[in-house]
Amino acid sequence: MVAIPASGRGNATRITALHLASGLLAAALLLPILAVFLTAMGDSEGLWAHLASTVLPLYVWNTLLLMAGVTVVSLGFGVGSAWLVARYAFPGSRVLEWALLLPAAVPGYLIAYTYTDFLEYAGPVQASLRSLFGWSSARDYWFPEIRSMYGASLVLGAVLYPYVYMMARTAFLQTPASMMEAGQLARRNLFWSIALPLARPAIIAGLALVLMETISDFGTVEYFAIQTLTLGIFNVWLGMNNLSAAAQIACVAFVLILALLALETVARSRRRFADTSRRQLAASPVPLQGRRALFCFLACALPVTIGFVIPVAVLLSFVLKGYSLDLTGGAGAAAINSLGVALLVAFLVMAAATFLGLASAYGGGSHLRRLTAVASIGYAFPGTILAVGVVTTAGYLDGGIARISDGLFGISYSGWLTSGVGLVVLACVVRFQAVGRGAVASGLERVPPHLVEAGRMLGQTLSGSLVKIVTPLIRSSVAAGAVLVFVDVMKELPMTLLLRPFNFETLATYVYQYAKDELLEEAALPALLIVAAGILPVIVLSRAISASRPGCRRPA
Template sequence: MVDTPAATSILRGTRSRGAAWSWAAILLCLVCITPILFVFVAATGDAEGLWGHLFETVLPRYVANTLGLMVGVALVALGFGIPGAWAVSRYRFPGRRLFEWMLLLPAAVPAYLIAYTYTDFLEYAGPVQGALRDLFGWSSARDYWFPEIRSLEGASLVMGAVLYPYVYLMARTAFTLTPASLFEAGRLANRNLFWSVGLPIARPAIVAGLALVLMETISDFGTVEYFAVETLTLGIFNVWLGMNNLPAAAQIACLAFFFVLALLILERYARSRRQYSDTGRKAVAQTAIQPGPAGTAWCLAACLTPIVVGFVVPVGVLLSFVLRGYSLSLEDAALDAVLNSLLISGATAATVMAVAALIVFVSVYRGGRWMRILAAMAAVGYAFPGTILAIGVVTAIGALDSGISASVEVLTGVPSGALLSSGIGLVLFACAVRFMAVGYGAITTGVQRLPPNMMNASRVLGHGFASSFRHVILPLVRTSILAGGMLVFVDVMKELPMTLLLRPFNFETMATHVYQYAKDELLEEAALPALMIVAAGIGPVILMNAALRRIGAGRGG
């Protein structure tokens, strides 16, 4: 090969463009990581002695309530998720195919919505207590006892009822992938197949799903605020906005981070043990069993109970408001909230998928070990509760704003004021950082299905990295990008705490609009936007069920 000046110039240009892609990916990774680091920076600030006061008064209660809520939600999620997963994966009964995806429907209902609807459904003036008074002739609340829904136990029930699909997904996948030979061995040994075979093999997957449930529990704000359950997340909100003390709120956030870190370690440990349920493609999957009448009744109860509690009742309450004439038309405020939600969700989804695509492709096809580690770190924002991440975003953007203002003042003599820490850009940035993991995971899954040498083959044919990325790799992972974008869109539409903390004045999304009405005990006026949030979440539910069916079909189940 002749080393001509032209060839040398082309080679240098190609390397320069490749380096530009790598530096762009590194910069984007650092941008995603920075707010997380600034949570700890904010915690080093002067809390004005408030931390000691909090430790002596409310902090123990925050920790105890957080732990109690985690235990309660875990029990509900396990009780709803595992029996339903076992029923649809092991037995053949009427409606089984329908229940497979209906058991995922509660995932479309945000926890704060189910809290609002159950409070209306079970309160003294609600239909349940009204029917009991009419039935038994009671005239006042002194005549009978009824459990209080606005309590730690009530919060555990309603949150577990919409978070159990994490456990259901993982358990159903593990049960589906368990080889028939193991069940045959258990049957020959006259052992209970669920307790001796199915559950032990699925335990790592179930623990991984439960870790996700508990991370969502820690990050919840709407439910605990509405039910007045003082958890760490609510404490962050109260100290930040109520006491106007960001450093103290950041210190509570660091304490909450240790809970999240423990769950991340637990989830990682569970995933490392998943080889117990991964037995290879050649294993024969079990066939569904036809149960007797008692078994069929149990299967129907195991499937119907979580669906009714987690989806039918809350959606039924919202529909009843609409059918009775409330919230039939979208007024200006509600219409603005809908448009704002579509704007924020669409812009965030597009940003996340574009950034995630660049980070994943560079880390896989151009980066080494450290680039892959940096890319994975850029996707850890999802593990942080929205209130914690909001502190990091405000601190990081505030520091950047201060630097810009100081520079402008040096150059012009006039301070610029807050340029970046106001407006919807702050909400967009926070949502993009938090949900980057969703886009990263979706695109990584798509890339892993491609032949490993496809990029090299394209480069051998004379295409540069950008051309190969645009014309070869991108079209092949288009489905994964669309699926990830849909998931991000729905997650942002349901997001409440970050939007509530960071939104500009007089800027409402559907989540904050519903929250404001529910807080004023006027949920019926916001029933239609609430139903729109639920409807938006049904699309990902259908996608998840389709993916699970493909897994079952691949194993002959």
């Protein structure tokens, strides 16, 4: 029997089987992360010293340069468009509100492949320029090289700016009308003096997510031949067959991740402002017409065009011209594999997140709440780093199981954890646990705190109250989290490339293999399937952001 305080959520008087099981599950999710640091302590056979004196400074410098370039693009696209659609009403603004989130459905590696094909010498852009101006060869004109640091910054910023956009737009929508009116009375610029300072913490939090994804990116930097820390981990692990040195590079990347997490935490801690009016109302959008409306439309349409319209148009052109392979052969098997892995991971992530969320929220105590929060830190780690930890953890587990089964039962164990698709599933469950935890936590915040206590008074056990009363109330949040996890797994590339068994392809790896061989047109249809999987969550996110406006009666 556990004494639950009046709030229904407090410190437990003693440990129950439910809380013990949740603590063990949270600890298990942390094992791959801890294994990265244990692996880094191993002997790299002198390779680490060689890397530190030769290519490691280049890896760090290129990573920082890429982060700086992506910062400029994502802030320019995200903050500017968020302010225009939140502050002004112009023809097309209602469509652009959700269309500006569409680039989030396009993986970074896909836009890199499509723009290379679109802008290369034999592509339609340069071919049209030669035809228009009568140029006969590349010596007659200059054209920017897409496979460069600038090109990588543009393509990554074009698909990652929605993180900044949705955080900034939410902050702009929640800025009270009273503060805007005060700024107008003081004759201040409303954007620079009022809206931007209030939204700065939210923008920094969104930028931290953008930069975490930038550090995690593999497909774009590998295709553009930019030596970053993530690509270095991949090269050292597979190219030099040295897991310890790869883990040591991963620890360097982890330092950057910690800095971004600290930045995001500080930003959220300052995310406060006060509105003393009795009823908080958002500022009404200012209607625009004529040239100003046209300028706003073009400025907001530019990020969508670069990040979504052009890549999808290129892929559709390949399909319509008959270049793409159909889904009856390898592409069909890859689609089935992707669907199966994504569904399984979504189920496991949400099951674990729901179990941990309920156990920690109701009588779990502060220690269990901290442990479950730390267990969801995997999303902050690049896929290549988690892959190192997952392989190490699975190797230790397989070795232990083999010794036990052979010593006690005389049964030969072949090590299925390190030889099947289970590694991919485990890595994805660890990395995307934060998505599930966020969805469950948002649902639990809306559950009345006395329901569990009422169930206990009616004779239900703690577990029974959680299953029969609380779980049905957070069902929609769990479903939303499952959709987001499903989409993330469908797009996942680096962990799948490193951990998949032989002859196992997902849509992401299938498209990657063809694009790497300069045959993107043959994988256009599978690439479009990846994009299509991410469109529905984008629309749902847009509706939730619109509902965050003060005074809006639509449910978030």
